[in-house]
Amino acid sequence: MTASNPKSTPTADGKRNTTLDLAASSLRDINEILQSAEGGEFRVVNPRGAHALAAGLEGDVDVTIDGHVGYYCGGMNKKARISINGNAGTGVAENMMSGRVHVRGDASQSAGATGCGGLLVIDGNASARLGISLRGLDIVVRGSIGHMAAFMAQAGNIVVLGDAGEALGDSIYEARLYVRGKVASLGADCVQKEMRDEHRRDLRRLLDAAGCGPEVLVDDFKRYGSARRLYHFHIDNIGSY
Amino acid sequence: MSADKDRWIHTPPRESATFDRHTIAEIHRAAATGIYDIRGFGAKRKLPHFDDLLFLGASISRYPLEGYREKCGTNVVLGTRYAKTPIEIKIPITIAGMSFGSLSAPAKEALGRGASAAGTSTTTGDGGMTEEERAASTLLVYQYLPSRYGMDPDQIRKADAIEIVIGQGAKPGGGGMLLGQKISDRVAKMRTLPAGIDQRSACRHPDWTGPDDLEIKILELREITKWEKPIYVKVGAARPYYDTALAVKAGADVVVLDGMQGGTAATQDVFIEHCGLPTLAAIRPAVKALTELDMHRKVQLIVSGGIRNGADVAKALALGADAVSIGTAALIALGDNHPRWEEEYAKIGTTAGCFDDWHEGRDPAGITTQDPELTKRLDPVEGGRRLANFLSVMTLECQTIARANGKSHVHNLEPEDLVALTIEAAAMAQVPLAGTDWIPGANSR
Ligand SMILES: Cc1cc2nc3c(=O)[nH]c(=O)nc-3n(C[C@H](O)[C@H](O)[C@H](O)COP(=O)(O)O)c2cc1C
Numbered sequence: 314m315t316a317s318n319p320k321s322t323p324t325a326d327g328k329r330n331t332t333l334d335l336a337a338s339s340l341r342d343i344n345e346i347l348q349s350a351e352g353g354e355f356r357v358v359n360p361r362g363a364h365a366l367a368a369g370l371e372g373d374v375d376v377t378i379d380g381h382v383g384y385y386c387g388g389m390n391k392k393a394r395i396s397i398n399g400n401a402g403t404g405v406a407e408n409m410m411s412g413r414v415h416v417r418g419d420a421s422q423s424a425g426a427t428g429c430g431g432l433l434v435i436d437g438n439a440s441a442r443l444g445i446s447l448r449g450l451d452i453v454v455r456g457s458i459g460h461m462a463a464f465m466a467q468a469g470n471i472v473v474l475g476d477a478g479e480a481l482g483d484s485i486y487e488a489r490l491y492v493r494g495k496v497a498s499l500g501a502d503c504v505q506k507e508m509r510d511e512h513r514r515d516l517r518r519l520l521d522a523a524g525c526g527p528e529v530l531v532d533d534f535k536r537y538g539s540a541r542r543l544y545h546f547h548i549d550n551i552g553s554y
Numbered sequence: 555m556s557a558d559k560d561r562w563i564h565t566p567p568r569e570s571a572t573f574d575r576h577t578i579a580e581i582h583r584a585a586a587t588g589i590y591d592i593r594g595f596g597a598k599r600k601l602p603h604f605d606d607l608l609f610l611g612a613s614i615s616r617y618p619l620e621g622y623r624e625k626c627g628t629n630v631v632l633g634t635r636y637a638k639t640p641i642e643i644k645i646p647i648t649i650a651g652m653s654f655g656s657l658s659a660p661a662k663e664a665l666g667r668g669a670s671a672a673g674t675s676t677t678t679g680d681g682g683m684t685e686e687e688r689a690a691s692t693l694l695v696y697q698y699l700p701s702r703y704g705m706d707p708d709q710i711r712k713a714d715a716i717e718i719v720i721g722q723g724a725k726p727g728g729g730g731m732l733l734g735q736k737i738s739d740r741v742a743k744m745r746t747l748p749a750g751i752d753q754r755s756a757c758r759h760p761d762w763t764g765p766d767d768l769e770i771k772i773l774e775l776r777e778i779t780k781w782e783k784p785i786y787v788k789v790g791a792a793r794p795y796y797d798t799a800l801a802v803k804a805g806a807d808v809v810v811l812d813g814m815q816g817g818t819a820a821t822q823d824v825f826i827e828h829c830g831l832p833t834l835a836a837i838r839p840a841v842k843a844l845t846e847l848d849m850h851r852k853v854q855l856i857v858s859g860g861i862r863n864g865a866d867v868a869k870a871l872a873l874g875a876d877a878v879s880i881g882t883a884a885l886i887a888l889g890d891n892h893p894r895w896e897e898e899y900a901k902i903g904t905t906a907g908c909f910d911d912w913h914e915g916r917d918p919a920g921i922t923t924q925d926p927e928l929t930k931r932l933d934p935v936e937g938g939r940r941l942a943n944f945l946s947v948m949t950l951e952c953q954t955i956a957r958a959n960g961k962s963h964v965h966n967l968e969p970e971d972l973v974a975l976t977i978e979a980a981a982m983a984q985v986p987l988a989g990t991d992w993i994p995g996a997n998s999r
Binding site (some may be wrong): 467 | 773886
């Protein structure tokens with residue numbers, strides 16, 4: 314870890330708070346430090362849109378990134394809590410297993426793609442294909458989302474406080490979608506569904522976890538999910554494919 | 555009416571070349587069911603193939619090596635471009651990616667055992683890695699597919715190499731479909747989907763499109779695995795010259811090129827038979843791209859699609875491949891389409907040698923099924939032994955040819971050792987038509 318020269322200062326609880334500077338160190342060196350850390354707090358400065366930053370983290374670490382990041386930030390994250398003070402490029406938190414990724418700005422395409430667990434919070438808007446092939450990750454977007462969100466989403470929840478673009482939930486499997494604003498159109502096999510108490514509870518839990526206050530009311534949301542009509546290939550559904 | 559006159563009224567039955575019996579039966583089938591035919595196996599039509607090439611052997615100007623005495627190397631190192639830990643296989647033949655789901659767990663284990671005994675690698679497939687397969691395989695390549703079913707970073711870290719799948723030769727541009735009958739509870743759990751439903755595998759990756767994105771995806775996979783593991787890019791043979799160049803540009807260590815004869819677990823027959831380039835036609839353009847980029851032998855090329863014996867291996871290597879990969883032949887070595895199951899093949903309307911309904915999960919040989927009773931029929935130890943035998947025969951055959959052409963390593967085989975039996979094969983493989991010095995289409999791409 315020679316190139317990075319990380320500056321460490323002890324925090325109140327005795328953990329080390331380490332600053333990593335992408336202007337001074339290579340991506341590999343910084344990722345190596347983050348990937349091999351079992352705990353602690355890190356601040357990454359000068360990310361300058363770097364790709365694959367803080368990807369593949371395994372430990373129980375807190376990472377704050379000051380600035381915009383490129384593709385796949387926090388990709389395949391296992392336990393880390395990653396906060397991005399900026400916008401995120403394509404595939405932020407893709408295939409995340411657990412932990413938490415928080416984008417303070419906007420997120421580009423395929424945010425949270427194929428995510429398996431944990432929580433992804435996007436304070437701004439998210440572009441197309443949010444939560445594509447989702448497999449258990451929960452996503453909360455405070456702004457609006459682009460088209461084809463939750464395409465083929467298998468499991469997990471997506472909460473959108475703003476509007477959703479076209480073809481929401483196309484070919485969706487068992488994932489649950491909650492949208493407060495307008496939905497431009499629903500994709501094949503995606504339908505509005507009844508909000509029952511279990512869904513209200515679930516939604517409240519997700520809103521709380523994402524830091525949305527009580528002023529965001531569960532009853533303002535509509536729920537969408539699979540009509541399960543395309544679960545078996547059937548010739549009479551040919552128009553849907 | 556005299557018998558003689560009758561003869562002239564009724565001509566003997568004549569089959570139409572255009573509407574042959576298979577075509578007529580297919581129209582009847584389509585009219586009865588309203589659905590296209592889905593099946594396993596690879597292209598069944600006759601295509602220009604390795605059989606259309608011959609090796610010249612030694613002569614006055616080329617001297618041969620002694621069989622059984624003089625060494626003829628067969629090892630291949632994969633991933634020398636960027637990976638910190640390239641992998642070395644002892645034979646130039648690997649086992650292609652075939653999913654757990656399409657194949658039973660014992661079949662996957664048998665592939666691992668056979669490959670390991672022969673000193674080569676096997677490959678996961680759609681649906682992720684099983685414990686049995688990891689344990690049975692000394693060298694295991696992890697497929698990173700569009701569906702990402704079962705994708706888990708810990709499994710990537712446990713693998714010896716990563717193969718990003720863009721496409722397959724049997725269906726370049728097609729996704730996958732695993733019918734509900736084959737979705738056992740275990741398969742469903744690995745894929746995070748309800749049991750018993752049809753599972754579509756996406757045809758495009760969810761978080762990247764195009765060569766520039768691919769470069770970033772490769773960077774991410776390298777970062778996640780600390781730049782240790784070789785990264786392969788697998789493409790179906792469609793535009794091999796450009797695809798190879800783009801894979802190299804995106805940072806691949808290895809390019810896997812799968813021709814249209816390549817096997818599949820379940821694809822529309824129309825797709826299998828009518829899309830893609832024959833393996834024979836795909837190799838030279840890929841090698842040309844590598845050579846032009848000064849990457850031949852630096853980025854390794856693995857070729858697959860209809861490889862059946864050591865002669866096919868030798869021919870693929872002579873055309874410039876570093877290694878080959880086998881799917882269908884490996885399943886046949888495990889016992890697929892074996893005459894011992896003839897009675898049962900007959901019951902499901904087929905015969906040994908023609909069984910291709912691998913998608914239905916009723917495989918009498920217990921290979922392409924998840925049925926607990928049928929899967930018991932394949933003993934992974936015995937299956938592994940059979941595959942190891944087959945790999946060893948292929949390697950010996952390849953060496954026999956290489957020695958006869960005077961090569962001390964199978965990689966020294968070259969296009970100059972080959973001639974073609976047909977004009978088509980000569981043009982596709984860019985070797986002379988036998989007995990001439992004519993290479994049709996030489997100097998064109
Ligand atoms: C049963 C079966 C399952 C397959 N599953 C996959 C898969 O999951 N991923 C993939 O890239 N290719 C898959 N393939 C294609 C093989 O990896 C390989 O490209 C092909 O079998 C090579 O051609 P060959 O069968 O003529 O040897 C599968 C092939 C078969 C026969």
